[in-house]
Amino acid sequence: MSNFADFSTLLDSLYYTSSTKAKTRLLCEYLTNTPDPDRGWAIAVLSGTLQLEFFSRSTVKNLMLTHCDPVLFAMSYDYVGEMSETVAHMWPTPKTIELDCNRSLPSLNDIITEFSNTPKNAIPECLASYLDRFTPSQRWALVKLGTRGLRVGVSARLVKNILAEFASVSTIQVSDIETLWHGVSPPYTELLTWLEGKTPKPDVSDRIVFHPVMLAHPVTEAELANIDFNEWVAEYKYDGIRVQIVATSHGIGMFSRTGDDIAHSFPDVVELWQNTGVYGVFDGELLAFSDVDIGTFNQLQQRLNKKKPTKKLMNEIPCGIIIYDCLALGSGTQRCSLTELPLSERQTKLTEVLTPVIQHRIRLSPTITITSKTQCQRVRDEICERSGQRIEGLMLKRKTSLYMSGRPKGQWVKYKRDPMLVDAVIMYAQRGHGKRSSFYSDYTFGCWGTNEIGERVLLPIGKAYSGFSDAELHELDKWVRKHTIGRFGPVKEVAKELVFEVAFDSVHTSKRHKSGIALRFPRIHRIRWDKPANEADELTRLVGMIIQ
Amino acid sequence: MxxxxxxxxxxxxxxxxxxxxxxxxxxxxxxxxxxxxxxxxxxxxxxxxxxxxxxxxxxxxxxxxxxxxxxxxxxxxxxxxxxxxxxxxxxxxxxxxxxxxxxxxxxxxxxxxxxxxxxxxxxxxxxxxxxxxxxxxxxxxxxxxxxxxxxxxxxxxxFNHPPIQDEIHKLILSLTRFPERCHLVGAYALGKCQRVILGLRQYGYHKPIYLHGALLKLCQTYREFGYDLGECVPVSEVDDYHSLAGEIVLAPPSALTDRWSRKLPDVLTCMASGWMQIRARTKQKRAELPLIISDxxxxxxxxxxxxxxxxxxxxxxxxxxxxxxxxxxxxxxxxxxxxxxxxxxxxxx
Structure with missing residues (x-):
């Protein structure tokens, strides 16, 4: 028999264990000792394929607030830096319930079934009844599970490696599991029993299945100097999102880089593809389009995460796709895999198939011939400039590269434009979360502008919590503690004395900040311990860089 | 009042x-x-x-x-x-x-x-x-x-510190699960170290407990005041470090990640502290087995x-x-x- 306590013990052990070998042993032990469907649900939870969100973080928070002193909750949350854990420890254990926990604990399957079938308005009550019965560790596991926020240092990739290890049939390799992975679904009973040699291999040939994509490494200038350009081909690096089209005679799937099916958000693109009548697995970039050109990432962003976009939105921001690779052609038994062919041959076949059907919003990514490093730089800078940052650099691909999932070395590299930089002054700091809990690691910074009465003041332009080393984090944390001049709840205001060189990808107008602008992907590039704050940049400099 | x-x-x-x-x-x-x-x-x-x-x-x-x-x-x-x-x-x-x-x-x-x-x-x-x-x-x-x-x-x-016996139980369980790993427990030299030792003895653990040099003097002080810590062996007196597989070694927290601990076989790092209740604190200390034991x-x-x-x-x-x-x-x-x-x-x- 297995219950939720076994599951939460597993999560705890995995969370704290750092060695892969020990993690493998822990998970294999669990898989051996736990019956279906619990063990399969655990696999789904660990690899992030359990698509259900049982309750939102705000549901949990509101429930907690009705069970404790809100002031103490706020202080605790600020200190712990993580909501699930704060709730796990702060939830008051009712005195009336006997803590004979193992006798009546539900299984993982019971929990998943119950939360999937409970109407939304009854969720808080259901959640509360479990929190009452659970230990802090089990509460943490439940809240993490329910809000899909679980991270215990086990990647989907590691899960597959461990499954291969778990397999009692010695011929089963990780690659076998990978090809099946997206064709099977939680609780993975057919997969697990196959690994144990009890059932035949699941047949997924007629399922619409995501194929793990091939990724690129960033390239340094030094590496670029060593590239023999005769062996490489270049393409533009579009600023959209990576998608995979899987077109079969049964239907069309459109997957994000991580394998989430996002077809429902882009029915316009799916329909365009449907009309081409082309079957196969295609790799490309999803972009917003205008009548004449491709759109900006900002426009595309308004289409993302819309479960059911309105006609109006689709008319305002039509989307399309630029295809650059092809993993398979044809459908069903006719399908033929191209992943073992070199890139140049895949591109020839892709061009043959797509040329007759290309149109404004379904395009082929053009290839560019590059002969030298200097030319490479020039082409990159020109195209970024000319496209108004809609193209963010170049992709360089080895002509002989096979299509390999993951990030194989020396095959594909990305050569992005240099980030833009601004010198800004740190204004506020907040404690970090997760690994950085209790360190002041989230910084709000600003540039010089003028306020309503014409004084020169700092106006916040953004927030960053990355780009520095652990050693720098410790120094910054110390600096913040020493230079605090005010407190607004968890936020500390600091003396306006320290300058960050902030790197970012682009500037947009924003109503959220007093400064009227927002930076895309800001990160700390350098800490300018040496630079006086009054020499930081003026806001006007950033306003001039806004992408319309 | x-x-x-x-x-x-x-x-x-x-x-x-x-x-x-x-x-x-x-x-x-x-x-x-x-x-x-x-x-x-x-x-x-x-x-x-x-x-x-x-x-x-x-x-x-x-x-x-x-x-x-x-x-x-x-x-x-x-x-x-x-x-x-x-x-x-x-x-x-x-x-x-x-x-x-x-x-x-x-x-x-x-x-x-x-x-x-x-x-x-x-x-x-x-x-x-x-x-x-x-x-x-x-x-x-x-x-x-x-x-x-x-x-x-x-x-x-x-912060809700569990009974020490629960935490000692966690340590003993881990020893059973990973009998080939040396369980290195970080504990402050004064107070925490002796409490862990006494906790282990109360639990019924009577094997020798191995000590980092920095813990020896204070353990001796506790003995002089009449506390029976059982058999404790300085790590420096161990001839073959491989024999520490599956044993409990106590060291000050600063020694957990320094060169000293590298000579021990397949270390499983444990940390005895009240802070260990917060997961991120455990991670920050790079401990794999948190023991919530507080003074x-x-x-x-x-x-x-x-x-x-x-x-x-x-x-x-x-x-x-x-x-x-x-x-x-x-x-x-x-x-x-x-x-x-x-x-x-x-x-x-």
């Missing part, structure tokens, strides 16, 4: 916070000063409370022994041993003398609360203390007083203690004072934060 809320003379007028620490004006004496001073009262032997170089020191025999061991026999010119419950006049010549009395604090060997009484008004400095039973020192005794000075190291409702009160212990003593005022020395002040307000006890710096290192207990 005091019924009147008017304290005369109010301790505000005769106790002050100076850069060297808390100072009692009429007795001309500091409590746990952080710099060398003329006259010092010491609650316990942890290095942030007991420093060397004072002219005159009052403390328990255990604390003075620990100080002698750390700072030399002559760490202070004049060392006065005080027994629990003994009343001492700190200013025999004064018209209004200040009386001192020590009571057990339940924190570590020799730890004491210090009660000062001046013109009938009393203040108790609890120092660091805890309420959970600890075989390595006598239990905390709640003392009637007008002002109770408390620490607030774990003063947030998320301090958890949240409920703090509240229960205040409720039991019901002082007119609570003063909070260091830690998470905001939350404890808030709780005092809810209990109708006037509270203020002294915000002493120097006692707290966020990462240490």
């Amino acid at each position: 005091s019924t009147s809320t008017i304290l005369e003379p109010h301790p505000d007028t005769w106790i002050e916070v100076r850069s060297a620490g808390i100072y009692c004006i009429p007795a001309d004496v500091y409590i746990d000063p952080m710099q060398p001073v003329e006259r010092a009262l010491i609650t316990h032997g942890h290095a942030d409370h007991a420093r060397g170089g004072h002219q005159r020191v009052w403390a328990t025999l255990e604390t003075i022994t620990i100080m002698q061991q750390r700072y030399g026999i002559e760490h202070a010119l004049l060392q006065t041993v005080v027994t629990f419950g003994e009343e001492i006049n700190l200013t025999p010549e004064a018209e209004h003398p200040v009386f001192m009395c020590l009571y057990p604090a339940g924190h570590i060997l020799g730890s004491a609360q210090i009660k000062l009484t001046y013109q009938g008004v009393s203040i108790v400095f609890a120092g660091d203390y805890k309420r959970t039973p600890d075989p390595s020192c006598p239990a905390f005794i709640p003392i009637d007083c007008d002002v109770f000075v408390t620490e607030a190291t774990f003063a947030l409702p998320v 301090h009160c958890d949240w409920q212990e703090l509240l229960d203690t205040l409720d039991e003593i019901r002082p007119t005022e609570v003063w909070i020395t260091h830690g998470r004072e905001d939350a404890l002040m808030h709780a005092c307000n809810n209990m109708g006890i006037h509270a203020r934060a002294l915000r002493l710096i120097g006692y707290e290192d966020e990462n240490n207990e």
Whole structure:
């Protein structure tokens, strides 16, 4: 028999264990000792394929607030830096319930079934009844599970490696599991029993299945100097999102880089593809389009995460796709895999198939011939400039590269434009979360502008919590503690004395900040311990860089 | 329990916070000063409370022994041993003398609360203390007083320290699951280390326990005071380190990740500390097995203690004072934060 306590013990052990070998042993032990469907649900939870969100973080928070002193909750949350854990420890254990926990604990399957079938308005009550019965560790596991926020240092990739290890049939390799992975679904009973040699291999040939994509490494200038350009081909690096089209005679799937099916958000693109009548697995970039050109990432962003976009939105921001690779052609038994062919041959076949059907919003990514490093730089800078940052650099691909999932070395590299930089002054700091809990690691910074009465003041332009080393984090944390001049709840205001060189990808107008602008992907590039704050940049400099 | 809320003379007028620490004006004496001073009262032997170089020191025999061991026999010119419950006049010549009395604090060997009484008004400095039973020192005794000075190291409702036997059980379970790995437990040399050893012995673990060199002297001190730690072997006396597979080795936390630990076979890092309740803290310490073993009160212990003593005022020395002040307000006890710096290192207990 297995219950939720076994599951939460597993999560705890995995969370704290750092060695892969020990993690493998822990998970294999669990898989051996736990019956279906619990063990399969655990696999789904660990690899992030359990698509259900049982309750939102705000549901949990509101429930907690009705069970404790809100002031103490706020202080605790600020200190712990993580909501699930704060709730796990702060939830008051009712005195009336006997803590004979193992006798009546539900299984993982019971929990998943119950939360999937409970109407939304009854969720808080259901959640509360479990929190009452659970230990802090089990509460943490439940809240993490329910809000899909679980991270215990086990990647989907590691899960597959461990499954291969778990397999009692010695011929089963990780690659076998990978090809099946997206064709099977939680609780993975057919997969697990196959690994144990009890059932035949699941047949997924007629399922619409995501194929793990091939990724690129960033390239340094030094590496670029060593590239023999005769062996490489270049393409533009579009600023959209990576998608995979899987077109079969049964239907069309459109997957994000991580394998989430996002077809429902882009029915316009799916329909365009449907009309081409082309079957196969295609790799490309999803972009917003205008009548004449491709759109900006900002426009595309308004289409993302819309479960059911309105006609109006689709008319305002039509989307399309630029295809650059092809993993398979044809459908069903006719399908033929191209992943073992070199890139140049895949591109020839892709061009043959797509040329007759290309149109404004379904395009082929053009290839560019590059002969030298200097030319490479020039082409990159020109195209970024000319496209108004809609193209963010170049992709360089080895002509002989096979299509390999993951990030194989020396095959594909990305050569992005240099980030833009601004010198800004740190204004506020907040404690970090997760690994950085209790360190002041989230910084709000600003540039010089003028306020309503014409004084020169700092106006916040953004927030960053990355780009520095652990050693720098410790120094910054110390600096913040020493230079605090005010407190607004968890936020500390600091003396306006320290300058960050902030790197970012682009500037947009924003109503959220007093400064009227927002930076895309800001990160700390350098800490300018040496630079006086009054020499930081003026806001006007950033306003001039806004992408319309 | 005091019924009147008017304290005369109010301790505000005769106790002050100076850069060297808390100072009692009429007795001309500091409590746990952080710099060398003329006259010092010491609650316990942890290095942030007991420093060397004072002219005159009052403390328990255990604390003075620990100080002698750390700072030399002559760490202070004049060392006065005080027994629990003994009343001492700190200013025999004064018209209004200040009386001192020590009571057990339940924190570590020799730890004491210090009660000062001046013109009938009393203040108790609890120092660091805890309420959970600890075989390595006598239990905390709640003392009637007008002002109770408390620490607030774990003063947030998320801190709820489990019984030590649960944590020892976790360690033993891990030894069964990973019998080929050397279980290296990080524990502070004074107090935590001996508590873990005694906890293991109470659990029924009678194999030798291996010790880092920095722990040896203080373990010997505990033995001299009559605590039976069982068989402990210095790691330096082990011929073949491979024989430490599946054994328990204790080391100060600083040794967990340094070169010293690399000679041990397939180390599984454990850390014994009250902070281990917070997952991220465990990760930050790179511990794989957190053992929530604390020398301090958890949240409920703090509240229960205040409720039991019901002082007119609570003063909070260091830690998470905001939350404890808030709780005092809810209990109708006037509270203020002294915000002493120097006692707290966020990462240490």
